[in-house]
Amino acid sequence: MALWKKKHKKRVKPNHSKGGDIASIVILLIMGTFTALPLILSFSNALKPTEELFVFPPRFFVRDPSLDNFHDVFVLMGQSWVTFSRYIFNTVFITVFGTAGHLVIASLCAYALAKHKFPGRNLVFGVIVTALMFSGHVTAIPNYLIMTKLGWLDNYLALIVPALAKPLGLFLMKQFMEQIPDTLLEAARIDGSREFAVFWKIAMPQVKPAWLTLIIFCFQDLWNMQGANYIYSEELKTLPYALSQISAGGIARAGATAAVTVIMMIVPIVIFIISQSNIIETMASSGIKE
């Protein structure tokens, strides 16, 4: 008995039995396979030549991989009225400016909410947390009317500006900034730094993991933004919109559609892989305290 106990104390996690460990790994493998298979199938389909997409019985894995589908996408895009590079430019433009602006504006506000004791800060934060509790669908119609009033229809501003004030980004940044030690900021203030310099030179470098997290979340939203409600001119349309037009071609474009899906998913996945550890670090402080 004593021996048994001793053996178990050495385990890193004292309350976990070996059998349970094995069971949980098996469950994870099964669920992981289920989750991954559709994505693998997307890749596999994108590499299938057209005749392989329409065989009976259907195959999961590609037998004779080719890049024809990707080639088709570029040909189809080349035929469109506006050049393909224009769509890419539009989406990159919206994504870069929207994300950078969001990072600066949300961080400024988060810094004041986390580190300044001004009257009304709990009210402001409370309202923003409440905004996490409803989705964008609720505000879609008035937002459209507001864009009309502002004259921002058919303008990038309609896509970029609302994204600057996303509550999720502010919330995560504020929670993360609370961990910055006050003494650090005090020291800088005593040295005579102005508040903006304290924010920009002392606080911001401390929260680099949170930057990346905000960037990823904002990037994902803007990267996938079709914006069809707000943008009418063909030369201002975004990449997801242009690609969705290809997919709308139906069964004849099955191969090109598969290629489009892969093009759209690969960028966010790569960015997530690069920044994963930083995101997890930020999310550790994501909790809503009561």
Next chain:
Amino acid sequence: MNEIQKKSVKKEPFLPLMFRYLGRKLKRLGKEMANHKVSYLFIAPFCILFIVFYLVPVISSICLSFTYFNVLETPRFVGWQNYINLFFADEVFLTAVKNTFLFAVITGPVGYFLALFIAWMINDLKPKVRAVMTLIFYAPTISGQAYVIWKFIFSSDSYGLANGWLMKLGFLYEPILWFEDGTYIAPILIIVVLWMSMGTGFLSFIAGLQNVDRALYEAGYVDGVTNRFQELWYITLPSMKPQLLFGAVMTITSSFGIHDQLAALAGFPSVDYAAHTVVSHLIDYGTIRFEMGYASAIATLLFAVMILCNKAVQFLLRKVGN
């Protein structure tokens, strides 16, 4: 002299006293606000945008919901008419409510606990393996419109994976029209939604689990915690309550907002309205029929339900581990 003074204080009427008190308080508040001028400058850009694109829309949505408004004419006040029509004259809306609750009630809690369960199991793995597993489970959420692959899996012809394999194995003689048959639409869509349910909350759980104080586990072992489930309930979950709450908020918001995946797979409008949710109904009236007042009533109801659900779940989560 002293007595006279006392008397005058006592005799002073209540109202001016209150005003003077309030005035003094306001003055102090104003002074304090002036001292924090910089703070207000810091929050101003975000708050102005937030007010214009989040706060004003919510309030105007509530106001518009009591009007008839078709964008061209000025809104006309109609009282509760929109709400009455929604509940008593619009059968499609009732279907949408039923579907939304079906999807939300199944995919919300199941997705939430699945995310927690998977995060909890992943937490025991070595860091490298953990990173790979996190990526695998999170990937469907960030892959844009990767869910269209389900359209291929459940394609209506014999080239789709499900039909093709079932026919090859002899279970079927002719292909099932998965997305055209009311009986199959909901179950398939629920699987797809669950497949995509490892979202922001999932990442929050993983982070929360990693930051539970290791010493607590040792202490728990000494105190007689004998297996991983007891450990989960008595030690792990209470230490990550804030993350649980955050995950719940994210899940509720997204499960009541389900529409995009359903429309892409089952069509919009779908057969028998089997995949028609409240958000679908909102989009239908808001962007296709341009009945903005009616659509605003739908948005207002959606808003109320989302907030109420969040409050209810927050209340329940306070009881975790107690």
